[in-house]
Amino acid sequence: MELPFAESYKMKVVENIRRSTREERSEWIKNAHYNLFNLHSDQVYIDLLTDSGTGAMSDKQWSAMMLGDESYAGASSYYKLKDAIRDITGFEYFLPTHQGRAAENVLFSALVKEGDVVPGNSHFDTTKGHIEFRKATAIDCTIDEAFHTELDHPFKGNVDLNKLETVLKKYPREQVPLIIVTITCNSSGGQPVSLANMKAVRRVADKYHVPVFFDSARFAENAYFIKMREEGYRDKSIREIVREMFSYADGMTMSSKKDAIVNMGGFIGFRHKEDFEKATTFNILFEGFITYGGMSGRDMNALAQGLYDGTEFDYLHTRISQVAYLGKQLREYGIPIQYPYGGHAIFVDAKRFLPNLPKEHFTAQTLAVELYLEGGVRGVEIGAIMADRDPVTRENRFPDLELVRLAIPRRVYTNNHMDYVAATIINVYDRRKEITKGLRILKEAPILRHFTVEMERV
Ligand SMILES: *Cc1c(COP(=O)(O)O)cnc(C)c1O
Numbered sequence: 001m002e003l004p005f006a007e008s009y010k011m012k013v014v015e016n017i018r019r020s021t022r023e024e025r026s027e028w029i030k031n032a033h034y035n036l037f038n039l040h041s042d043q044v045y046i047d048l049l050t051d052s053g054t055g056a057m058s059d060k061q062w063s064a065m066m067l068g069d070e071s072y073a074g075a076s077s078y079y080k081l082k083d084a085i086r087d088i089t090g091f092e093y094f095l096p097t098h099q100g101r102a103a104e105n106v107l108f109s110a111l112v113k114e115g116d117v118v119p120g121n122s123h124f125d126t127t128k129g130h131i132e133f134r135k136a137t138a139i140d141c142t143i144d145e146a147f148h149t150e151l152d153h154p155f156k157g158n159v160d161l162n163k164l165e166t167v168l169k170k171y172p173r174e175q176v177p178l179i180i181v182t183i184t185c186n187s188s189g190g191q192p193v194s195l196a197n198m199k200a201v202r203r204v205a206d207k208y209h210v211p212v213f214f215d216s217a218r219f220a221e222n223a224y225f226i227k228m229r230e231e232g233y234r235d236k237s238i239r240e241i242v243r244e245m246f247s248y249a250d251g252m253t254m255s256s257k258k259d260a261i262v263n264m265g266g267f268i269g270f271r272h273k274e275d276f277e278k279a280t281t282f283n284i285l286f287e288g289f290i291t292y293g294g295m296s297g298r299d300m301n302a303l304a305q306g307l308y309d310g311t312e313f314d315y316l317h318t319r320i321s322q323v324a325y326l327g328k329q330l331r332e333y334g335i336p337i338q339y340p341y342g343g344h345a346i347f348v349d350a351k352r353f354l355p356n357l358p359k360e361h362f363t364a365q366t367l368a369v370e371l372y373l374e375g376g377v378r379g380v381e382i383g384a385i386m387a388d389r390d391p392v393t394r395e396n397r398f399p400d401l402e403l404v405r406l407a408i409p410r411r412v413y414t415n416n417h418m419d420y421v422a423a424t425i426i427n428v429y430d431r432r433k434e435i436t437k438g439l440r441i442l443k444e445a446p447i448l449r450h451f452t453v454e455m456e457r458v
């Protein structure tokens with residue numbers, strides 16, 4: 001008999017979680033104004049809100065924390081992290097930041113100005129937020145295949161080179177400070193970008209002399225997909241693939257809370273000293289001195305180790321197989337989900353799950369609330385609420401896809417938990433015809449409204 005695959009780690013510390021009743025949840029979600037961000041974590045049984053900062057650190061990471069050097073300037077932890085970043089990504093220069101959006105804030109302060117355009121593949125919400133906050137425009141150049149959830153395509157995160165070139169032809173060089181390629185592409189469903197596409201983006205960018213930065217939160221998961229799906233990479237190690245990926249970029253922003261498996265942290269990597277120096281002033285202003293920039297020494301140590309943990313093939317195989325394990329159960333039941341499965345999450349296609357709900361009722365948010373009521377499972381809406389209003393017309397933006405993302409924390413839940421999640425979704429699917437009314441907004445912020453929005457039942 002062939003030996004089956006099993007997790008590449010065992011448990012040393014556990015945290016209890018508690019089941020609740022439907023009556024309790026009904027009360028709690030009402031008090032939370034139907035915004036899942038407003039729930040207390042102990043009101044949630046299985047928390048798939050995000051895979052950001054929610055991972056379980058390894059014994060090596062915890063032991064590295066004890067060796068943290070908390071010196072204000074020149075801490076050994078800074079140099080340890082610098083060495084790890086150079087080793088894994090190849091970037092010579094880096095600035096630590098407290099998380100990914102802080103890296104965006106610092107980098108864009110140096111590069112982006114009012115009236116600019118920033119092309120990319122489905123910019124992440126904080127990325128877009130930081131671009132629009134500067135009165136610049138994010139232009140989505142993702143391939144069309146990404147927006148057909150059932151269509152099988154190995155690299156749905158790819159940049160459409162024609163769309164990109166159209167943007168670069170239309171705007172003068174001074175108005176395009178950078179191209180951002182998000183790997184994997186969170187907003188289009190945790191979908192990877194191929195190495196061939198990264199190489200091609202580089203070629204187009206060079207033709208127009210525009211720098212390329214990778215939004216790299218899930219770079220290791222992207223490398224795993226390249227190894228498994230792209231011709232010619234099966235025998236390369238994850239770290240070899242990662243090195244080649246970054247060789248096509250001028251720099252990177254990183255939310256270390258994802259693939260570097262720490263609870264807080266981020267950084268910016270730079271190839272060119274001039275870019276690093278330009279951003280340094282903003283880092284000191286917003287984050288902290290260049291050798292800690294928003295991170296404690298112990299956290300930089302854990303991050304340095306996390307970059308190695310997160311680029312181990314066995315770990316990535318464990319993780320991405322678990323995501324697929326959940327996805328397969330849903331797909332076999334006929335539940336509409338983004339396919340192929342994403343690296344960090346399963347994305348339920350809410351429009352096809354609840355086809356009779358008008359979009360003005362916020363389809364994905366309604367479905368996310370139903371999943372919570374059914375089983376205490378917390379996912380997150382990636383749809384009209386998250387899309388915010390148009391900055392000019394102030395009309396609601398209804399995106400092509402209304403998704404509920406079920407993000408799987410790293411090294412946290414077992415496949416039994418995935419079975420529970422699948423059963424929860426299946427139960428809601430069985431009674432989907434009874435769900436004919438959704439939600440309406442009572443109160444919202446002008447930007448990034450999904451975090452604080454207050455809603456009520458229609
Ligand atoms: C999480 C994330 C960010 C922002 O990082 P934070 O650490 O949450 O501030 C940026 N881009 C992508 C693709 C992300 O997934």
